[in-house]
Amino acid sequence: MPGTCVIGLQWGDEAKGKLVDILTEHHDIVVRYQGGANAGHTVVSGGETWKLSLIPSGILRDGVTCVVTGGVVLDPAAVLREIDMLEGRGVTVGSKLLLSDRAHVVFPWHVAEDRLLDASLSGGEPIGTTGRGIGPCYRDKVGRAMAIRLGDLYRADFPATLRHVVALKQRFLAGGGPAAVPLDADAILADMRRMAARLGPHVRDTTAYLLDAVEAGRRVLFEGAQGTLLDVDHGTYPFVTSSNSSGLGVGPGSGVPARWIDRSIGVVKAYSTRVGGGPLPTEQDNAIGIHLRERGNEYGTVTRRPRRCGWFDAVAARYAARLSGVDELAVMLLDVLGGLDQISICTAYEIDGRRTTDFPSHVDDLRRARPVYETLPGWHEDLSVIREQVGLPGAAQRYVERIAALLGRPVRIVSVGPDRAQTVFRDGDGDARGPAEGGGLPWPRQPAPVRA
Numbered sequence: 001m002p003g004t005c006v007i008g009l010q011w012g013d014e015a016k017g018k019l020v021d022i023l024t025e026h027h028d029i030v031v032r033y034q035g036g037a038n039a040g041h042t043v044v045s046g047g048e049t050w051k052l053s054l055i056p057s058g059i060l061r062d063g064v065t066c067v068v069t070g071g072v073v074l075d076p077a078a079v080l081r082e083i084d085m086l087e088g089r090g091v092t093v094g095s096k097l098l099l100s101d102r103a104h105v106v107f108p109w110h111v112a113e114d115r116l117l118d119a120s121l122s123g124g125e126p127i128g129t130t131g132r133g134i135g136p137c138y139r140d141k142v143g144r145a146m147a148i149r150l151g152d153l154y155r156a157d158f159p160a161t162l163r164h165v166v167a168l169k170q171r172f173l174a175g176g177g178p179a180a181v182p183l184d185a186d187a188i189l190a191d192m193r194r195m196a197a198r199l200g201p202h203v204r205d206t207t208a209y210l211l212d213a214v215e216a217g218r219r220v221l222f223e224g225a226q227g228t229l230l231d232v233d234h235g236t237y238p239f240v241t242s243s244n245s246s247g248l249g250v251g252p253g254s255g256v257p258a259r260w261i262d263r264s265i266g267v268v269k270a271y272s273t274r275v276g277g278g279p280l281p282t283e284q285d286n287a288i289g290i291h292l293r294e295r296g297n298e299y300g301t302v303t304r305r306p307r308r309c310g311w312f313d314a315v316a317a318r319y320a321a322r323l324s325g326v327d328e329l330a331v332m333l334l335d336v337l338g339g340l341d342q343i344s345i346c347t348a349y350e351i352d353g354r355r356t357t358d359f360p361s362h363v364d365d366l367r368r369a370r371p372v373y374e375t376l377p378g379w380h381e382d383l384s385v386i387r388e389q390v391g392l393p394g395a396a397q398r399y400v401e402r403i404a405a406l407l408g409r410p411v412r413i414v415s416v417g418p419d420r421a422q423t424v425f426r427d428g429d430g431d432a433r434g435p436a437e438g439g440g441l442p443w444p445r446q447p448a449p450v451r452a
């Protein structure tokens with residue numbers, strides 16, 4: 001079967017971009033199927049750094065088609081900025097980029113609503129969105145009455161539809177006080193027409209294109225944005241994004257049924273990070289957190305906000321691995337943990353005096369969760385120069401194997417730096433092998449008991 005998917009198992013920013021870039025070599029098509037310009041991926045290739053948000057990094061390679069499907073909320077100005085950046089640096093975009101006519105368009109009012117609404121959750125704690133209009137655009141998609149899809153921009157009734165929606169939005173935004181922005185329908189229409197004309201050659205029915213592709217045996221790579229724990233249905237709601245950012249989102253987002261996917265890779269950072277609001281049980285608001293943030297350059301790609309940092313949370317990641325149905329793991333940024341004498345992993349939570357390895361469904365329970373830690377020896381060697389599994393110090397190998405055992409999946413890939421070359425591919429995986437690999441262990445495996 002021709003499909004691979006790459007899914008983040010934490011709160012986003014797991015360095016999926018690098019992995020996608022490596023895997024792209026073995027695929028014909030790369031698909032972005034949910035989220036929008038809230039995502040940011042960084043790829044370092046040949047000494048050059050590329051920061052992309054909506055366009056898959058596969059665009060940097062010849063012979064690869066990049067598809068942005070109907071599950072994405074698409075800001076035309078953001079796509080055009082990326083196209084201009086790429087072409088300005090000598091990358092031909094042309095027919096390599098396809099955009100779904102079903103993708104919902106992010107308009108200026110969505111960005112304004114994002115700003116107005118973020119601070120108004122019940123309880124007043126902001127979600128800390130990226131401010132890219134993602135939630136309001138998805139809300140209009142589901143609500144239908146005020147939604148406009150990319151294909152609609154090319155229809156004769158678009159000006160009338162736009163004027164109707166602007167009039168409704170104007171009334172909504174008027175209640176927003178000083179933060180409200182006036183909407184000028186003529187100016188928005190003129191802007192949209194100009195952008196639609198430029199995007200026109202890329203717009204098509206990508207669902208039909210992808211179904212033809214998988215049925216013809218072409219190799220397709222599905223690139224998840226954000227991470228499983230930000231999934232709107234299964235994440236730390238309401239501190240989530242507005243799409244299905246777990247592995248469950250591939251089918252609805254792309255139009256390609258999950259039966260075409262034969263390899264699902266779960267990507268974790270060797271520690272935890274989160275940007276924006278919501279609980280992060282293993283957060284280290286101390287010297288450890290600063291060590292991780294500075295060594296890991298943990299500042300948002302899109303917003304440059306400092307990320308909250310903490311120890312690896314195996315309870316959360318195991319839940320995410322099961323939910324996203326991943327068969328193998330990639331552990332990224334392992335080098336960042338270097339220089340610490342001891343490293344902790346959270347193997348269980350204690351909630352109201354009860355110990356559990358289940359991830360709570362209510363965010364208030366997660367807030368009360370006290371992490372139960374297991375401590376492993378750290379290492380001081382520089383991992384960033386290591387290219388082979390055997391070169392990894394024993395303590396680093398044991399740490400990786402512990403993650404595999406706790407999540408019940410083998411770790412196939414370890415990343416020790418941002419460059420493609422700074423990657424260790426692992427073959428042996430001890431007792432973390434799944435049944436498909438002859439390991440004979442039933443999945444899902446339970447984490448090993450926690451030492452008191």
Ligand code: IMP
Binds near residue numbers: 128
């Ligand atoms: P939104 O997606 O802009 O609505 O933001 C909702 C939450 O998801 C906020 O906590 C954001 O910081 C977070 N978020 C959205 N996109 C990303 C991402 O690509 N990486 C990490 N966090 C993200």
